[in-house]
Amino acid sequence: MRKRTLKRGLTAFWWFTLAFLYLPLAVVVLFSFNASNSAASFTGISLRWYTRLMGNEEILSAFANSMILAISSSMIALGIGCLIGYGMYRHRQRKLGWLIVLIYLPIVLPDIVFGISEMAFFVQVHRLTGLLQPGLITMIIAHVTFQIPFVALIVYSRFVGLDPTLFEAAKDLYASPTKRVIHFMLPTIKPALISAFFLSFTLSVDDFVISFFTAGPESATLPIYIWGAIKKGVSPEINAIAALMIGAVAVAAVISLMFSRRRPA
């Protein structure tokens, strides 16, 4: 009997935790379909806020910025992180603990510290050279910087999971260095690369703090737009944007998870 009570208690706790995590999200999604203007009462289902979104130039431009930023930074981070991950694998026998810590550091560093540092750096570079005016370019650089460690670690762990003899088998079977990359390494780590890309993508779309510090006047992303709009009061439009972002990030996260789990035997 006691065992059953305990089991029921734990089940209840599980549902409570889930509710705690997802109810706020559910509220936002629900109110994005609210027919009324008021955030206080739900009066009926309507798509009016979504249609309003489509007519708002500012929101569309913020959406475009978010996409340009997320896709280009993820692509660049994928290229650089992939090389770093392979380098870490190739030289794993050497004592590289300090290097691994250096690569982990941006992951654990508070975003606000990271954002301020990036901003200070870009300001100095701009002062000295006239380059790197705050805008999409500086944001892309900042995002690439915090995405690289994730990509490198995902690629590294994929390589570590491989039978090292495979590299020798490729050499033995007449594959030149270039052909080893094209026909062995890239196809073998493809799931890891896809997973890393979508993880980078969600990290970029989610980011507010670092974007906020490195953005220029023309380069507001969705989170920055929401931040600005909320200062004028919460409009149901914001709920609609948030609901769309939840959807997009969820899809990207699920894709990333699917490919990180899928590993050829």
Added chain:
Amino acid sequence: MNDSLTLDTAEASRNENVETAREASSIELHGLHKRFGRHTVALNGVDLTIEAGEFFTLLGPSGCGKTTLLRILAGLEEADDGRLAIGGKDITEVPPHKRSVNTVFQSYALFPHLSVRENLAFGLKMRGLPPVEREARVAKIAEFIKLGDLVARRIDQLSGGQRQRIALARALVNEPDVLLLDEPLSALDAGLRSQLQVELLRVQKRLGMTFVFVTHDQQEAMVMSDRIAVLNGGVIQQVGPPREVYEHPVNAFVARFMGHDNLYPITARQGNRLTTPLGELVADQAGEGDLLLIRPETLDLLPGEVAGDNHLLAVVNERLYRGSHAEYRLEVGAGTLQATLNNRGRHLPEVGDRVTVTVAPDDLVTLSE
């Protein structure tokens, strides 16, 4: 499956192979040295000639340098010093992907992102053969190794024995000058292992290709090889056909590694008459060495006490009955002696029996430490 039919087609594909393949290649190694770090000497001056078409085995305990030697042949490791030639051509400086040498790895190393068929075609694709020709050669080798419907499978759907055969086919399909095999059977259970030993041997004889095989198992080496090289400490101890290495080991290391325990110091000698802790023995070929080797299977046990040359009195300490034969541990003089007796339905002495051990003078071998 109709066995004679498959044999015929295998024979036919073999003939085609012979048409397209080059002549079997010999291997020459001169003064190979290899060190890892400052202290580990893997190879310490190896000179060796492997004949074209030979099934040649590198035998030794782990760390003896056999795998290093194989990896140098494959080009996966570079020798610090020395030359290496295959088919009369010096390939010391040639990188692995440009050597007409293929390896069957201990872990098989099949590419997980490719199907069996793509694995088989990998080497041909890297060498730039057109798809049609690749498919034809893959089909031919699949028939030769009798892979059947394995070709359509994914790598993770294969058992250990199947992986081993795919790995072999993936190497053979390239028709290399030399095939290298790095303990390819060590991961398999005993039954499958002896079955694949026979299969591997048949493949090698049919193709007439030079095989270099690495193993630490002396039984396997004896079954498979035309010649065996026994290595220890990065130095070749002895090279010869299995019978020679087993019956006439040149030193105590080779003798012990081939499974011999009956080794006795020779304390005095008068012509062919040798004094050992067991007693006095007469050997036909009493060479220079100071050790006497007595192979257990050359001994015979007579009931009771019988006098004569090479007749030693003994007491049975232990008997292990193994059905086809029995293994004895005997107390003889100041030593112990192991003997193996075939079970031919005769009397098998029991523990505690007093017996006479006899050995023919031409079965005794002397060797040095």
